Amino acid sequence: xxxxxxxxxxxxxxxxxxPAPATRTSSSPDDIQVTFRNxxxxxxxxxxxxxxxxxxxxxxxxxxxxxLCARRLSDTDAALVNIPAETVIATKPENKMxxxxxxxxxxxxxxxxxxxxxxxxxxxxxRVDMTHARQKANMLKxxxxxxxx
Numbered sequence: 001x002x003x004x005x006x007x008x009x010x011x012x013x014x015x016x017x018x019p020a021p022a023t024r025t026s027s028s029p030d031d032i033q034v035t036f037r038n039x040x041x042x043x044x045x046x047x048x049x050x051x052x053x054x055x056x057x058x059x060x061x062x063x064x065x066x067x068l069c070a071r072r073l074s075d076t077d078a079a080l081v082n083i084p085a086e087t088v089i090a091t092k093p094e095n096k097m098x099x100x101x102x103x104x105x106x107x108x109x110x111x112x113x114x115x116x117x118x119x120x121x122x123x124x125x126x127r128v129d130m131t132h133a134r135q136k137a138n139m140l141k142x143x144x145x146x147x148x149x
Contacts, residue, residue, distance in 0.1 A: 030131040032112040032139050034148035041065065041101050044108045047146050048099045055142065057097065066100040073116050093118045095130070097139070110148065112139050 036044050045067050049059050052069035061068035073093040093116045100111045114130045130136075 030113075030129060030136070032136060032143065034110050034112070034140070034143045035104075036108045036110065036146075036148050038106045039108050041103055041108055044101050044110060045099075048101075048110075051142060051146055052097070057095070065102065066098060069097045069099075070094050070117075096127075110143065112143060114139055 036047075041064065045062070048067050049062070049069075052059055052067070052071075055071070057069035057071035059067060060070045071094065073095045095114060096117050097112065097114045100113075102109050114135065116128045116130055118126050120126065
């Protein structure tokens with residue numbers, strides 16, 4: 001019985017590890033949530049893709065309800081990200097930004113998530129959510145500049 005408990009506990013801890021960026025759909029208190037009034041999903045996602053390009057981020061994934069962008073993490077933001085000291089990084093940290101859009105009447109609600117992602121020498125991908133107040137304020141400023149409220 002004790003062995004079964006340990007196996008279940010290990011499975012539970014493993015399943016709590018950072019989910020794949022494209023599959024994370026639930027919002028947390030650290031996510032930025034905004035609304036675009038009187039518009040469509042297609043228009044908002046097109047605006048987000050254009051804004052990603054303007055800030056030096058490439059669109060790496062796109063679906064009918066989300067867009068994922070990535071760029072090299074700036075040195076300033078990298079200083080604010082708490083990457084565990086034991087992590088032996090093989091790649092420079094990337095700033096990943098996921099914008100999930102949902103229709104609400106005539107409006108479109110967007111949940112923005114951002115994180116730093118690195119790859120270790122063993123090939124393991126690490127994710128650290130970017131939740132510093134300055135990073136959240138910058139994301140909100142970007143969205144507001146696009147007409148979000």
